[in-house]
Amino acid sequence: MSFQVSDESAVRKAAPATAPFGRTPARRPAGPGGRWRALVLSREAVLTLLILVVTTLLALAEPKFLNPSNLLSVGTGMIYDTPVAAGMTLVMILGGIDLSVGAVLGLTGVVIAMSLRSGVPVPFAVLLGFAAAAGAGALNGVLVARFAVAPFIVTLGTMSIARGAATVLTSGYFLSGLPAAYVEIGRGQLLGIPYPILVVLALLAVFGFLLKRWKPLHDAFYAGHNPAAASLSGIAVGRLVFAGFVTSSLLAALSAVFMTSRLAMGYARFGELAELRAIAASVLGGASFAGGSGSILGSALGVLLLAVILNGFVLLKFSVYWQGVVSGLILVVAIALDASRRRRFEAR
């Protein structure tokens, strides 16, 4: 796929995509009750059901699953993946993909930890981290939007650059001993709920709302379905794509703040495979590789489903190393479903 800024001579041959506006392509059934059926058949409803089934099975197999401490650990596990998945969903709606988010997460954490250890005040250290992430996102955005390089290739390169830079900066060591004021960001609580969970919930609500109702973000659906037609409809596709990649990086930086502050250290390998889980969650939540579809709520539910399944593996005493295998499997299954959904679409 290719994006061009305003000189829209390149036409992406409309690879027909999937459902409009983040709903699954459940055919709108005619007649009364149609809306109810559409709601029941929606991607979000199916995911919720799936999560309930998995939860029930887990609770039966291992009663410890329902312990408040375990549920809290599932919740905190989600705080790292949810912002990344939200950013990935935006990029995928725009018809792209961002493989660099995990590496950007690692680099941001390292930048913040190094700044803090050299005495930079907390707000500025965090700002520096976000600036580094924005730089990586801007690089992705410019190469994809301005020079029409395939997002897959561009972000693969950025991934290697960011991860490499983080490793070089730290020589591979953990950076511990971060100030208490910083650690408070991740560990502090309001009414017994950790700050990050509150931030993630607020993020989901605001981002989900804006994607549905705010024109500048809503245009992403048009741009993703048919960039050439969107450009000819007066939508600045290139700018939108650029903004999408920067947003994705910034959300990865948010995860980095949560992770480094909760764990009170920075490490170059933080966020490994985060891109994979984010893509899996987005696709589960209704995003398609063809662009033009995806939903924030769906992606959040996708993250929850992944978190529950991975938690189950831990509880059932499988090795942690199974995590990669399981997330990979889920991604492959989700992609296969997406592909078959698209084939059905094309057959129509």
Add this chain to the structure above:
Amino acid sequence: MTDPVLSVDRVSKRFGRHQVLDEVSIGVRAGSIHALVGENGAGKSTLMNVIGGVVRPDSGTVTLDGRPVEFADPSAAIRAGIGTVHQEFSLFPNRSVAQNIFGRREPTGRLGFIRWRALRRQAQEMLAEIGVALDPLTPVGTLSVGAQQLVEIAKALSLRARVLILDEPTSALSEHEAQHLFGLLAGLKARGVAIVYISHRLSEVRQIADEITVLRDGRVARRTTGDASPDDLVGMMVGRHLSDMRPSRQAGPGNEVFAGEGLTRHGAFADVSFAVREREILGFAGLVGSGRTEVARAIFGADRLDAGRMSLDGRTLAIRSPRQAITSGIGYLTEDRKALGLFLPMTVRHNIVAASMPKLVSWAQLLRFCAIRAEADRYVRRLDIRPADDQAEALTLSGGNQQKVLLAKWLSVAPRVLIVDEPTRGVDVGAKAGIHRHLCELADAGVAIILISSDLPEVLALSDRVAVFRQGRLVTILDQAAATQETVMGHASA
């Protein structure tokens, strides 16, 4: 006279509801040039594709050397000795001339390694045979279009083609290159190759063709020889009566709205000047590739202008993107509804408001769902889009209704100038009449309309004036009274 090498006997082909070829027969003799002429959509390309094995006819036969043949695919036709040079080249720009000529038939040694020296020598012989001086090792991408054309021909001949089909071979060539090509064709003729020559350019057809077949609406309208006068040929090509009645219009044109002066985009069009007034429909006529669409895209900011000035309501316009064009009051309904116009998987509602969204949001840029629904609903009813359900996905609609959705999208923007490019392409008669009526109503409401169409009767029926394009230039602007099929075609294909 000798028997034809290639003959096509009563071939018919139908695409959907459109009868593209209707019992067409032609015969091509060895050592002669047989020209096919006709308007856009007359069936020339389909006929070529039938001969070249790209398209299978519904009925009728193709005979080669007296034996009926049926090609499963283009490569079968090539093996049988039919070489085709398409308008779009099929060369690999990064590979050398020699490699392009021989493709996968490169001479190889025992272990499958390419014998470069032999490859080079054979290519040189091939090129010398047709009198072309090109270094066989040059990458094709660095050659001029004319030279690439010659490589295509050498490639076809290297396959020992006895029938050579050329589709609009001169459309991208300079006068000098074209003359060189004609010399080459004369040489091939002398060697006994049968040549099928498809072209819009009547003067060159008369210069080189031994026989001319005129196609019109998928039928053979006339067979003649190179002696036919250009006027005769044009008459045979168009020979149709206006099938549409001109919808009635209220008032005459008013003040000038949009003017372009010296508009130029290198390689596409040059020095195009015209003005369009309130309540006026200005037709853009010309053959495919004459630069009409390119001018429209450049005005709309989709492509860059290299030179020229534009003004709207007397004020100078600088447009760098479609977004700016739309805010300035210019709309462009694209000719390619599926690739460039519609968001197929999205609903009719979202398609209709795609370009007019800026007026359907609040101060904080939040979508006003009620306003959006009302806007879409209004146009679904006004243009009688069926099904009358703005929640239907655009891809489920028929071609005519999809086209109405596109028109609705631009009506919703309410531009001062609306450029419509092939507004009725692939649309049935009923929807076509409806679209014509809406365009006239729009003009009556004061909008300046530029109508680009390859359907000449449509242009003549709707336009107050007709601008005729030929090879990237605006040749003339004819008043309604002066614009007839003959005058327009005369200017467009002279």
